[in-house]
Amino acid sequence: MGTRCEGLRDSLSPIAYYEEYSHFRLDCLKIDDNKELSMSANEDLAKERARCDFNVSEITNILDGGIERTKQRKKIESIALSNGKCCDVTPEETLGPKERYENAIRKSCLYTKIVKDQVLTLTGLEVLGSNSSVLRRTADAFFKDISPFLLHLGMFVPTIMGQGTPEQQSYWLPRALDFQIIGTYAQTELGHGTFIRGLETTATYDPDTEEFVIHSPRLTSYKWWAGGLGKTSNYCIVVAQLYTQGKCYGIHPFIVQIRDEDTHMPLPGVRVGEIGPRMGFNTADNGFLGFDHYRIPRNHMLMKNSQVLKDGTYVKVASHSKLTYGTMVFVRVMLVNEVAFNLAKAATIAVRYSAVRRQSEKISGEPEPQIIDYVTQQHKLFVCIATAHALQLSSNWLWKTFSAVLADMRGGNTENLPELHALSSCLKALSTSDSAALIEQCRLACGGHGYMLSSNLPLLYSFVTATRTYEGDYTVLLLQTARFLIKAWEQAESGNPVTPTVSYMEEAVVGNKYKWNGSAEGIIKAAYYVAAGKISSSVTSIRKRMKNGKAFEDAWELTGVQLVAAAEAHCRAVICDVYRKETVRLTANSSPNVKTVMDQLNMLYLSHWALERTGDLLRYTSTTEDDIISCQQRYEELLAAIRPNAVGLVDAFDFPDEILQSTLGAYDGRVYERLMEEALKSPLNAEPVNRSFHQYLKPLMQGKL
């Protein structure tokens, strides 16, 4: 058997090698009868499920948005998952970079075909609307890392929809939706990501040929980062500075073909490639792109918001200057849902594992407890479940707000765009930051096994931590929200009406201190008073600095730390408020035990954040030390109350094992068996002796090196 293992790698391609190797790996390690690897489900998990006192599917339906939506999701999931070919023969993380990418393309094509042939016939174009989150979720059964097609569906198609004229949409969308072309969104450059007015790629109109000349004048103007750009896409949205009739009109989006549709070779004048290994996203071929006076037809400029006529005349169509930023706002809204989903996955893995894992002794000589019975473990984990709920419900609410503002804008009314921008910016910032931190908390809660890639927690973290940066960095987006808050504060001070999400300012500007009461509504009101206090302090600092001779821009910059904290506090209050109201609304007709457990989770979230911000409460409200002590006591009571339902709560997220892809989090709790099964798939276990022994170790050990 050893001989077969040793010779194999040399005679087969890497993927064929792994496929072949997976059939005899157990032989190689001489665990040939599988005796030690029990197939029966873990008893502790079974007991946890038996003691859960609420109807799990009721909460699943609430999170899905109703029983019909749960049915629809399950139907789509079962179509996709019943196609066994989605499974990897060998774990994707053990492949080299090229094989990983090729495997990701294979799986993306397979998944796309399933969606086109079987899901679209079921849902029609609904698949792009309310079912897109189901498609996104189901895709995780195919990819542990990221599909190279994510940007095609996530940004290329939405940009055409949001920025193209009806004629442009009718030309490009059918081709894109049918995957006849694959695109991405190339905005960021080597030199600029945040400050998009500073982008350097130029699109200069030539009226003689009715073309734009796309050019990258210097290294820093090279497009950098776009997902799927390096090898997959043949088209992309390029965001470039528009020049016509000798004048620059700022950044605009263009559809640019970069590769031949038949040979896939980069077209003359286009330089494209992949940017190299990254912390995550390693299957998404993030790329670079440069242009050498590359010509595209005039009508490849996306012209819904502004146009360049044949003679070069520039015409502004849109009623708001920032509508070209629309795709970013859309994706920020989508990302809140995206990270809620990923956090729910991490919580499921860590809670199930904590019910299976036993460690240490609470009382000497007694059986080792399940680690979930340590109150410190509950403290780490239950806030993750609660936050996943808070973000899921906030994301649904944000989506409704987004849709309403979009409908207004279709009628020419952009009045509510600044509030939407402020909300989507801060919710994107906080949800991604909280989720990344809590996924890491879940990993740490799983001890050493959480560090295994097969737990899926490291990959979840590396994916989600990037969301804090892309589509607008955390700090930068909170500063955008702060601009809106400071203006709103000034309006409230002068007695003018303010928009709904900042209406708390009208009461707070008077200067009263809020008296704490420990109810949910009381904690939320206190959170708003903390936000108001921080906004007020920022305003005072800016004014003081200006009084001392600073220009507004300098005073703003020097107050940046306070402004970010104010925007964070505002957003936290909004999340607490929305989470509370949505919980009450959605459980109005639920069974009593569902109502109770949803209320407990909600109170846990509110108490958690009150305790995290005791300094702020003491400073900006009339909260006393005794109030904090009773809040702490309530928090600890909630941990104990939630404990028996913890496994039921994560089961309610309803992730099939294929989507979780975790040795620690599978439904049956066969943690140790799965860890061993995955270990045996490691390429290093394909041979009893690695060739480096003969090449290096043996000579070293025998003093012959």
Ligand SMILES: CCCCC/C=C\C/C=C\C/C=C\C/C=C\C/C=C\CCCCC(=O)SCCNC(=O)CCNC(=O)[C@H](O)C(C)(C)COP(=O)(O)OP(=O)(O)OC[C@H]1O[C@@H](n2cnc3c(N)ncnc32)[C@H](O)[C@@H]1OP(=O)(O)O
């Ligand atoms: C087969 C397998 C398939 C699997 C998939 C299955 C299904 C998929 C379906 C769905 C996918 C689901 C989810 C995920 C989707 C996609 C995500 C995946 C990956 C994404 C990868 C990342 C992509 C990117 O990162 S693209 C690049 C993004 N870049 C940024 O975000 C840049 C950030 N910078 C900015 O936004 C701006 O520069 C700025 C910081 C806002 C500053 O802009 P500036 O013009 O300088 O403005 P200024 O500060 O001066 O402000 C002036 C004024 O304008 C207001 N303003 C600013 N922005 C906006 C806006 N967007 N809207 C409205 N108003 C805005 C600003 O507040 C000022 O107002 P005022 O003067 O104060 O009143």
Ligand SMILES: Cc1cc2nc3c(=O)[nH]c(=O)nc-3n(C[C@H](O)[C@H](O)[C@H](O)COP(=O)(O)OP(=O)(O)OC[C@H]3O[C@@H](n4cnc5c(N)ncnc54)[C@H](O)[C@@H]3O)c2cc1C
């Ligand atoms: C995994 C991944 C995928 C991506 N995919 C795409 C893609 O598909 N298409 C695309 O176009 N782009 C993509 N990007 C790029 C991404 O959008 C940018 O990286 C992001 O917008 C941040 O910009 P930056 O890298 O220029 O950071 P910088 O702006 O250089 O930020 C560096 C630091 O400076 C701080 N800073 C910057 N400006 C200010 C300010 N005004 N005030 C205070 N602090 C400031 C930031 O807070 C941060 O701490 C991707 C990035 C990643 C990581």
